[in-house]
Amino acid sequence: MRLFAEPLPARLVWDEGDLVGLLVAGQRHTVVETMRRWRVEADWWKDGVARDYLTLRTADGLVCDVYGDRRTGAWWLQRVMD
Amino acid sequence: MTGPVTLAVVARDASAPLHERLLATLRGALPRVGVLAPGAFACDLAGTDRLLGAPPVVARRILARCERAGAFVSIGIAPAPFVARVLAERTPPGELRAVSDGQSYLAPLSLDTMPLEEKVRDELALLGLRTIGDFAALPRAAVFDRFGSAVARAHALARGEYGDLVRADAPPRRILVRRVWDDAIVSREQLVFALRGAVDEVEALLATDGLAALRLDLRLVREGAAPLRIDRTILPPARESAALLRSLRWALEERDDLGHVTGCALGVVEAEPARGRQIGLFAPDGARWEEAIATARYLRAKLGEGVVLRPRVVDAEARLPERATEWVEVTR
Amino acid sequence: MGSTGLARAIARIEGRYGMHALARGGASERHRDELALPTGTSLDLVTGGGLAAGEPLAFVGPASVGKLSLAFRVVAAAQRTGGMVAWIDPSASLDPLAAVRSGVDLERLVVVRARSAGAAALAASASLRSEGFRLVVVDTGPAFAGIGSDELAPVLPSVRGSPAALLVVSEDRRGGYAPSNPRLVLPTCTFERVSWERRFERTVGWTFEVGGPRGHSPLDKRALFAVPALGAAATDLGRRAGLAEAAAS
Numbered sequence: 001m002r003l004f005a006e007p008l009p010a011r012l013v014w015d016e017g018d019l020v021g022l023l024v025a026g027q028r029h030t031v032v033e034t035m036r037r038w039r040v041e042a043d044w045w046k047d048g049v050a051r052d053y054l055t056l057r058t059a060d061g062l063v064c065d066v067y068g069d070r071r072t073g074a075w076w077l078q079r080v081m082d
Numbered sequence: 083m084t085g086p087v088t089l090a091v092v093a094r095d096a097s098a099p100l101h102e103r104l105l106a107t108l109r110g111a112l113p114r115v116g117v118l119a120p121g122a123f124a125c126d127l128a129g130t131d132r133l134l135g136a137p138p139v140v141a142r143r144i145l146a147r148c149e150r151a152g153a154f155v156s157i158g159i160a161p162a163p164f165v166a167r168v169l170a171e172r173t174p175p176g177e178l179r180a181v182s183d184g185q186s187y188l189a190p191l192s193l194d195t196m197p198l199e200e201k202v203r204d205e206l207a208l209l210g211l212r213t214i215g216d217f218a219a220l221p222r223a224a225v226f227d228r229f230g231s232a233v234a235r236a237h238a239l240a241r242g243e244y245g246d247l248v249r250a251d252a253p254p255r256r257i258l259v260r261r262v263w264d265d266a267i268v269s270r271e272q273l274v275f276a277l278r279g280a281v282d283e284v285e286a287l288l289a290t291d292g293l294a295a296l297r298l299d300l301r302l303v304r305e306g307a308a309p310l311r312i313d314r315t316i317l318p319p320a321r322e323s324a325a326l327l328r329s330l331r332w333a334l335e336e337r338d339d340l341g342h343v344t345g346c347a348l349g350v351v352e353a354e355p356a357r358g359r360q361i362g363l364f365a366p367d368g369a370r371w372e373e374a375i376a377t378a379r380y381l382r383a384k385l386g387e388g389v390v391l392r393p394r395v396v397d398a399e400a401r402l403p404e405r406a407t408e409w410v411e412v413t414r
Numbered sequence: 415m416g417s418t419g420l421a422r423a424i425a426r427i428e429g430r431y432g433m434h435a436l437a438r439g440g441a442s443e444r445h446r447d448e449l450a451l452p453t454g455t456s457l458d459l460v461t462g463g464g465l466a467a468g469e470p471l472a473f474v475g476p477a478s479v480g481k482l483s484l485a486f487r488v489v490a491a492a493q494r495t496g497g498m499v500a501w502i503d504p505s506a507s508l509d510p511l512a513a514v515r516s517g518v519d520l521e522r523l524v525v526v527r528a529r530s531a532g533a534a535a536l537a538a539s540a541s542l543r544s545e546g547f548r549l550v551v552v553d554t555g556p557a558f559a560g561i562g563s564d565e566l567a568p569v570l571p572s573v574r575g576s577p578a579a580l581l582v583v584s585e586d587r588r589g590g591y592a593p594s595n596p597r598l599v600l601p602t603c604t605f606e607r608v609s610w611e612r613r614f615e616r617t618v619g620w621t622f623e624v625g626g627p628r629g630h631s632p633l634d635k636r637a638l639f640a641v642p643a644l645g646a647a648a649t650d651l652g653r654r655a656g657l658a659e660a661a662a663s
Contacts, residue, residue, distance in 0.1 A: 001512035025558035063478040082482040374498040374546030393510035
């Protein structure tokens with residue numbers, strides 16, 4: 001498992017409500033499965049952290065965790081299984 | 083007593099000034115003096131019979147000198163430093179004792195005497211082993227397989243093995259070696275080859291004083307150009323010519339144009355007592371740990387802060403993955 | 415020469431040329447064992463008993479196959495004998511919790527986030543030349559955020575004679591650009607996914623196999639591992655041949 005000290009900016013590609021692609025570091029990966037999804041909320045008494053996590057599997061065998069920051073709308077690649 | 087001999091000197095409850103006085107006294111009388119702990123010293127007497135006399139004679143002289151310096155010390159004489167130290171610690175102040183068979187001497191003593199971790203000691207006790215003799219009687223391979231190399235080294239100590247290098251704290255002596263070449267050297271590879279002889283000589287001088295080089299100063303004399311000066315830190319400190327030459331080669335590779343080199347002066351600017359791997363026998367993994375930390379500090383100096391780190395788990399259940407661990411700079 | 419005289423001579427030689435420079439007669443077999451880092455898993459069958467001091471080895475395979483999981487096992491093996499490990503991490507992606515799950519002792523781990531290839535090579539070389547480490551790992555990182563393994567060529571001269579083994583973990587850039595004359599040629603263990611594990615139409619894990627240095631590992635001699643759940647450490651399934659035999663009997 002890899003946990004990036006600085007998550008990488010990511011973009012998700014949707015097609016009619018289905019997640020079909022992941023863009024990271026200028027490379028596009030075809031998403032074949034969303035394996036898990038969960039939500040994390042923390043520090044609600046302060047500014048608060050609210051993230052939607054997805055574990056994705058891509059056509060080239062990448063299994064990774066991305067999260068969407070619900071406050072900013074930005075997506076980040078945080079973990080890669082290995 | 084023929085063969086290796088160590089004379090261990092122990093002064094109980096020595097203050098820092100007394101430790102310094104004793105160190106100076108011993109250095110004044112003996113060629114190779116190592117410091118084991120505050121007030122505890124190990125002196126390698128190998129090969130000194132003709133020069134200084136038989137070890138017991140030397141020991142009595144040392145007792146008298148230390149008394150004049152203000153301390154009643156205990157002296158142990160044995161083939162191996164560990165045995166000599168244990169012996170000295172069990173000898174009354176102002177007296178000396180000698181043993182020729184280290185293993186027999188250690189056998190009846192309690193395992194508490196050995197440098198072993200408490201959990202290893204507990205485990206040995208569960209096996210019914212309480213004395214050093216019990217421990218020494220175990221087959222070496224079994225000890226290694228069960229406990230690993232650190233305990234295997236302690237096992238060797240228990241058998242009175244390993245003559246051991248003594249940690250020397252000799253006074254600094256200027257080490258400077260010069261070379262002159264009739265034909266100017268223009269290629270880096272040629273220069274490295276030519277430096278080998280000088281580096282070998284430096285190694286020999288370091289070895290004589292029991293030192294390892296921490297900093298080298300290489301001055302290259304060049305035709306039609308100012309001398310080139312290279313200051314090189316050696317981490318961890320080394321004595322072997324291969325390691326010193328490797329470091330100099332890397333320094334030379336960082337420079338584009340060396341010019342036409344006609345001579346050199348190679349000096350050791352800083353040195354410290356050499357520590358063989360055998361020093362690990364006194365503190366089983368101490369030497370390796372220190373060298374790893376020294377390397378970490380070197381890399382921190384080279385690469386900056388926030389680069390050489392050690393992670394610590396602070397909350398294994400943290401829901402935000404980045405909060406599960408903290409990262410700290412490796413300083414020790 | 416008495417036994418202490420012999421011991422002293424050995425100690426002197428070892429101090430000059432390195433520990434274990436002398437194989438002690440019939441103990442030379444154990445001597446190799448003392449230098450090797452066995453993980454206690456089927457990986458040892460593939461690596462010939464474990465990584466050895468002064469020798470390099472590469473783990474190469476696609477993303478998310480299990481290279482790091484086994485690399486952590488090798489780290490744990492090095493630490494079991496009391497050794498320190500340097501982990502060179504240009505992509506700053508070492509996951510301490512995952513490491514701990516695979517048996518790594520964080521106290522004996524030094525992580526170097528050397529971001530550039532040059533810095534990584536410097537850190538690896540210094541760690542190998544030091545006598546403080548038992549294992550140096552260079553994790554070149556994922557294809558999209560790492561360094562090229564070719565950039566580690568300057569490190570190789572530091573490996574021989576080092577008391578440490580060198581492990582390079584690298585992603586197999588299959589289908590992408592591969593230099594025709596790679597500068598770095600290392601004994602390599604190749605990782606390949608065998609199958610995805612699915613339950614209730616969902617992928618929950620996978621199995622993968624590890625083959626030894628090229629040309630030495632027929633299909634039936636590869637080591638098989640399973641990742642039973644996301645984030646779990648890899649479990650040892652044994653040798654492929656062993657499983658086939660068990661299934662047949």
